[in-house]
Amino acid sequence: MVKPDISTELSGIRLSNPVIPASGTFGFGKEFAELYDINILGSISVKGTTREPRFGNPQPRIAECPMGLINSVGLQNPGIDEVVKKELPELSEIYHKPVIANISGFSVDEYVECAEAVDKVENVGIIEVNVSCPNVHAGGMAFGTSAENIAKVTKAVKAVAKKPVYIKLSPNVTDITEMAKAAESEGADGLSLINTLMGMRIDVMRRRPVIANKMGGFSGPAILPVAVRMVYQVSKAVKIPVIGMGGVSSARDVIEMMMAGASAVQVGAANLTDPWACKKIIEELPGECEKLHIERLSDIIGCVE
Amino acid sequence: MRDLIFKIKENRKIAKDVYEMLLLGDTSDITRPGQFINIKLDGFYLRRPISVCDWSEDEIKIIYKVVGEGTEYMSGLKEGDELQVLTALGNGYSIDELKLSLEKNGHMRTVLAGGGVGVPPLYGLAKKLLEAGVRPDVVLGFNGAEDVFYKKEFEDLGLKVEISTMDGSMGKKGVVTDVMRAEDNSSLYDYVFTCGPEPMLKAVYDLVPEGQFSFEARMACGFGACMGCSCKTKYGNKRICKDGPVLMREEIIW
Numbered sequence: 001m002v003k004p005d006i007s008t009e010l011s012g013i014r015l016s017n018p019v020i021p022a023s024g025t026f027g028f029g030k031e032f033a034e035l036y037d038i039n040i041l042g043s044i045s046v047k048g049t050t051r052e053p054r055f056g057n058p059q060p061r062i063a064e065c066p067m068g069l070i071n072s073v074g075l076q077n078p079g080i081d082e083v084v085k086k087e088l089p090e091l092s093e094i095y096h097k098p099v100i101a102n103i104s105g106f107s108v109d110e111y112v113e114c115a116e117a118v119d120k121v122e123n124v125g126i127i128e129v130n131v132s133c134p135n136v137h138a139g140g141m142a143f144g145t146s147a148e149n150i151a152k153v154t155k156a157v158k159a160v161a162k163k164p165v166y167i168k169l170s171p172n173v174t175d176i177t178e179m180a181k182a183a184e185s186e187g188a189d190g191l192s193l194i195n196t197l198m199g200m201r202i203d204v205m206r207r208r209p210v211i212a213n214k215m216g217g218f219s220g221p222a223i224l225p226v227a228v229r230m231v232y233q234v235s236k237a238v239k240i241p242v243i244g245m246g247g248v249s250s251a252r253d254v255i256e257m258m259m260a261g262a263s264a265v266q267v268g269a270a271n272l273t274d275p276w277a278c279k280k281i282i283e284e285l286p287g288e289c290e291k292l293h294i295e296r297l298s299d300i301i302g303c304v305e
Numbered sequence: 306m307r308d309l310i311f312k313i314k315e316n317r318k319i320a321k322d323v324y325e326m327l328l329l330g331d332t333s334d335i336t337r338p339g340q341f342i343n344i345k346l347d348g349f350y351l352r353r354p355i356s357v358c359d360w361s362e363d364e365i366k367i368i369y370k371v372v373g374e375g376t377e378y379m380s381g382l383k384e385g386d387e388l389q390v391l392t393a394l395g396n397g398y399s400i401d402e403l404k405l406s407l408e409k410n411g412h413m414r415t416v417l418a419g420g421g422v423g424v425p426p427l428y429g430l431a432k433k434l435l436e437a438g439v440r441p442d443v444v445l446g447f448n449g450a451e452d453v454f455y456k457k458e459f460e461d462l463g464l465k466v467e468i469s470t471m472d473g474s475m476g477k478k479g480v481v482t483d484v485m486r487a488e489d490n491s492s493l494y495d496y497v498f499t500c501g502p503e504p505m506l507k508a509v510y511d512l513v514p515e516g517q518f519s520f521e522a523r524m525a526c527g528f529g530a531c532m533g534c535s536c537k538t539k540y541g542n543k544r545i546c547k548d549g550p551v552l553m554r555e556e557i558i559w
Contacts, residue, residue: 060523272526
């Protein structure tokens with residue numbers, strides 16, 4: 001058998017493989033570039049950026065769970081100016097492929113300003129619009145849980161962006177396909193799903209929440225089945241490409257996500273417990289394809305009826 | 306930073322709920338006292354960050370307290386068991402920074418102030434300071450006599466060790482700063498290396514004019530990726546895991 005072709009495509013951008021570190025678990029790549037050549041990655045979704053710099057939420061921000069964790073970082077980021085002037089250019093020196101710029105906001109105007117700013121940056125291939133952060137009280141997920149607001153944000157961002165716009169969806173909704181269709185109808189070029197599930201842990205000794213912000217976003221292998229289900233439902237409901245994520249930790253998980261309908265796959269929490277996780281997954285992919293008699297990985301996208 | 310396999314040489318109880326574990330493996334990534342390792346445990350999603358107490362070419366010593374399910378699991382591990390360990394993490398204490406202050410100020414009365422499971426990294430630091438020709442005093446604070454550990458180990462290095470306990474069952478009744486304060490309420494020391502619970506660090510900060518403070522935080526990754534353990538400092542936001550855990554006194558914001 002010839003070596004399997006593990007390349008894929010997102011809105012005309014060729015990826016050498018479908019593995020993309022998810023926003024918020026990979027910073028701007030620096031910490032990982034010290035450990036391995038990050039140019040093996042299909043792309044990188046960088047840390048979510050808002051117009052103003054944000055410190056984020058109070059400590060503690062992390063709670064362990066069975067097969068996962070809750071985080072309540074709260075969009076800590078240096079602000080869009082710093083990201084455009086410093087972080088993205090510095091990333092282009094160590095990573096030579098198009099990246100996914102993840103933006104967030106508290107108003108439609110803020111999303112538009114951030115989109116305009118990253119749209120001009122050379123190494124940005126895709127703009128990922130995060131309407132689903134569960135860790136900020138206004139904005140973020142408040143946009144992502146209403147089809148009407150998703151439509152508004154999508155329309156406004158599409159009006160200013162020349163680059164492909166992907167809307168990152170929240171799983172914390174009654175019917176995610178409604179949100180997906182709202183984004184598609186206003187011209188979204190693709191969708192990323194799922195963001196974290198709202199969760200909470202209680203310190204039973206102290207009788208108080210583990211996390212200072214009480215609730216946070218649950219991620220890790222525990223949420224993979226939820227993510228696979230939603231990627232499956234959404235990819236059947238829309239025609240635009242889907243980037244699948246949620247608990248992906250192995251080459252087998254990548255394949256499962258693609259069979260559910262994902263054109264590419266993001267790896268999040270796994271980077272935090274094993275900094276070499278993406279590298280290992282990419283190295284395992286060809287062998288895993290051979291085992292499953294997959295000659296071309298892109299052939300299996302949405303193959304499950 | 307590397308993810309390496311270490312073999313447990315010994316895992317023994319040394320005080321109430323406190324264990325000392327010796328790990329055999331490649332320690333060459335450790336460059337400074339006060340750095341930590343991040344240990345993967347079967348059945349737990351996140352690793353457990355534990356400070357390095359002491360290290361040699363092929364051995365790491367850690368001391369941990371059983372405070373939850375993860376450390377409870379660790380306490381049951383046996384000689385010969387293997388652990389996957391991210392090593393070495395964090396900045397650690399800087400002896401060069403102390404030397405700069407010594408050059409500027411001449412003699413400085415230096416103290417190591419540890420509280421509870423904040424004591425361990427100060428032991429490796431004490432050995433490195435002695436190698437560098439610095440002889441600090443040692444003040445160790447605990448809740449009670451049953452919690453006390455490493456008094457003798459520090460004494461065996463030839464250092465003056467004083468103990469404080471909250472209940473007065475050993476040493477001076479009170480907290481470490483009660484031992485470090487002169488009768489006129491001034492500090493007996495000019496420079497401190499400290500590690501312990503945050504209220505203790507704050508009390509030490511209020512007393513001693515200069516030094517290095519090691520902080521504890523809940524972490525996810527331990528190597529600077531997730532922003533889970535960020536704190537504000539006078540020099541901008543820092544990650545306790547990557548830019549810390551040791552902060553210089555002058556940059557700390559409470």
